Amino acid sequence: MNLKNKIVISLPKVVGKGYRDFWKFKGRYRVCKGSRASKKSKTTALWFITNMMKYPGANLLVVRKVYRTLKDSCFTELQWAINRLQVQAYWEIKESPLEMTYKPTGQKIYFRGLDDPLKVTSITVKTGYLCWAWVEESYEITNESDFNMLDESIRGAIPEETGLFKQITITFNPWNEKHWLKKRFFDNPDDEVLAMTTNYMCNEWLDKSDLKVFETMKKNNPRRYQVAGLGNWGIVDGLVYENWKEQAFTLDEIKELTTISGLDYGYTNDPTAFFIGFLDEHQKKLYIWDEIYQKGMSNRKIFEEIQLAGYSKETIIADSAEPKSNDELRRYGLRIQPAVKGKDSISYGIQYIQDFEIIIHPRCVNFLTEISNYTWDKDKFGNSINQPIDDFNHLMDAMRYAVERFSRRARYSSIKGGI
Template identity: 70%
Template sequence: MKSKTVYLPDLVGKGYKRFWNFRGRYRVVKGSRASKKSKTAALWFIYNLMKYPKANLLVIRKTYRTLKDSCFTDLQWACERLKVSRLWDFKLSPLEATYKPTGQKILFRGLDDPLKVTSITVPSGALCWGWIEEAYELNSEADFDMLNESIRGEIPEGLWKQWTLTLNPWNEHHWIKKRFFDRPDENTLAITTNYQCNEWLDEADLKLFEEMKKNNPRRYQVAGLGNWGIVDGLVFENWREDPFTLDDVRNCESINGLDFGYANDPAALFVGFIDQQGKKIYVWDELYKKGLTNRRLFEEITKMGYAKKKIVADSAEPKSIDELRGYGLRMASSVKGKDSVNHGIQFIQDYEIIVHPRCVHFVTEISNYTWDKDRFGNSINRPIDDFNHLMDAMRYSVERFSKGSPKLKTYRGGI
């Protein structure tokens, strides 16, 4: 087999020396968007799995379905960048990667199937490393403790047990801050990175952050500099997570809303149910992706099984609504008016919002969606223009209920 020579510093770049060399139990990186944290982690894992022939890796996200377009793709990218793709076999069903010369494994799991997380074995060597991507999604420290116990037992000489957590630091009240950043110890590396250490950003990329710094300084502190988000004055506090089933919503009305996005903002589909008598809104599913043309948006909605559902979309984009109708979706236009945002919020605040744990983007938004402040720091009667894509989609979905008493079409099974 022909060998290829690469110079590692040129491929990895700067800003992560401590991360690369640390051997303690916990390696935690909070960072802004474009800070290279996930890409650097992927490079580290591919490089060191090949360096240590007895090591194996477990990759975790809160929901299994989000792994393919994140960690799985990043690890494939790392193989390409290190010029070793020919040595790795990536499988889609189930998600898995194998280092061909030794049989070492990269296993992918979601916390939505805990039994598959707690009973993990590898055919060769030891499972000694774990990577939790978007660790902010883990709202429960108990979930992490369960994962922590999955890497146990003796390991071959020369290896070490280690968890790597990468995350965007949206909320200063998150348990990760208290556990790893507020109580540092010799077994933990907790660092903050931002876009300024990413030497591969071009002028257009940098301009986005400069505009964010000028126009949205609150978001720049988190998404730009990687500082902890300060969450004060939540719009919705009437919510909880619960792995409910379709049997629990058998007598509810289906509600679906869509907020358009493309380059900088995601297209956000809210799929849920409303129980008017019991005053409950159930959040069942979500779509949250950037870069979707209307055709691809239609394909995603169809693939998810919601092509026959009535979807209320943002009336600000009538052309997009008409195009989606042309593809066969049952699209309706939201009816906006004076104080429509606050009116919709007030309606939803009277309901208990029950969120299925797989709706990770919804949880992130609702736990960061706050009332805006004036230049003196006083709260004003207007929500921030951030963390609002699924919030707006939810508001569109209940609009017909909040504006009157519609004729209900009772849910009769299916979704």
């Protein structure tokens, strides 16, 4: 590998401002909560590519709760960083399995999900040391013990002369102030912890239209602005659904139950949300089995993702506000039925679901985020009203569409029984 043709890059110009302490910190835990567009993930990716090329013995483990979410997040961010630093010639990138190799030295970036713990704890590097880990969207990790397992895997002595140091970088959006991350890293930090908050105002590459999104949010949805705009901890009070738990289960355990699925459309600002689950009306249990949750999906892409996941033969209850999308998906071959909706359909749907215990498979990370933040709205005096917030509701709406025929039947039966 010929390294003579060096490229001179100004890191301050490439990275931007707002992350000086983050860039220089060498303690065990580097924790950054931030709003959307705070460039925390991109800055982290730039740091790792820059410093792996600087430290010949460093190897990196990149982790999310669920492995399948890595390709469209951290893997893509690190590719972006390689391109931004103009060092594509020095990196080998593989997608199956996900892996990146710095060709001059053989250092590697490994990608793992906590849904396969053995693969996280059994990594052996060929060159140098496994000294760094990046936990992206760590809010998804609801059990602190899962993080401790990862923490313990970054172990072993590193010779002082290498200049290397062991460090875990943790990045996330702070949706819920009751999360264990707050108590562990922000309430009681020590010398081994850098706990910082960033927001969109330190991102000098946002244009006027980007900034307008946040100004509109500040005016129309001040509650969301505190978290998604300023990076402050979310205050969760008055959950719509309280009887739920995260628990792994297999198809064999629930295959005899009624399959239900729903689809809520999004595109630029909101994700398209597809939900599939199993309903046990007798035992009053609702099992959340799988999800698709992405922005910018065309109808063709929606069809392809549902087909790839193996759910193209299921009857899907979709948002009736998108008749053209429903027609197009039917032409592709999906069994789409529009939700009926109607007056008070949200309230009746919620009331029906509230009678069930909701069991959520751990891989449904977006469902877990939504249900733990889906709350009743408040009036101007701060009093809860009988209407959910218009936020964290994409999979919640998809779930409500999916059970609509059951909730309507239950409602009709109660009305008929009262006559």
